[in-house]
Amino acid sequence: MTDTKNHISGVGACSLEGRVFRPTSAAETAEAVEMAFDYRGDVTLSLTSGESIVGYLFNRQVADADSSIEIFPADNPAPRRIPYDAIATIAFTGEDTANGKSWEIWVSKKESERLAEAERVEAAARTSGYL
Structure with missing residues (x-):
């Protein structure tokens, strides 16, 4: 498969955004x-x-010769079914909304929020004379 690797500037190395x-x-x-x-972004199918x-692209059915995808077109609210054999290219043209949002980053953020909340509660308890 040919991948043009046309990365959009500023996009993380792990993202497919901009690739064809x-x-x-x-x-x-x-x-x-x-x-x-x-x-987690729009694609352009040729x-x-x-x-x-x-x-x-929100669904795919893999069934050998009858495989197909389902896509919500940007210009039409009704989904379309496209057979695999009708696809010439797939371009990752929309913003990758999940880029840089790994599980590890989420866990780190939540831990920081929990620590900040614990410090706030402790400070309030000290001010009130409970500690």
Whole structure:
């Protein structure tokens, strides 16, 4: 699968944002679809018919020759079903809203918030004469 690796400046190295995948086999298409499914931003699909669809990929059905994706197009509230074999390219064009928001960062932030709250409660207790 060809990956243009056209990163948008300022985007983390782990993000797919700005990348374009041009699968050359069914296996590569399936791999690119899995990455798009896990992506937390819009993708742009270029279809073999020449049509281009921008939207959020929210589902995929893997069934050998009948595999397909479902996407919420940005310009239409109704979801569309697209067969895997109709996909020519998948571009990760929308902002990766999950970029830089790892579990470890979340845990660290929550721990800092808990410590700050404990210090606030302790200071209030000392002021009130309880400690």
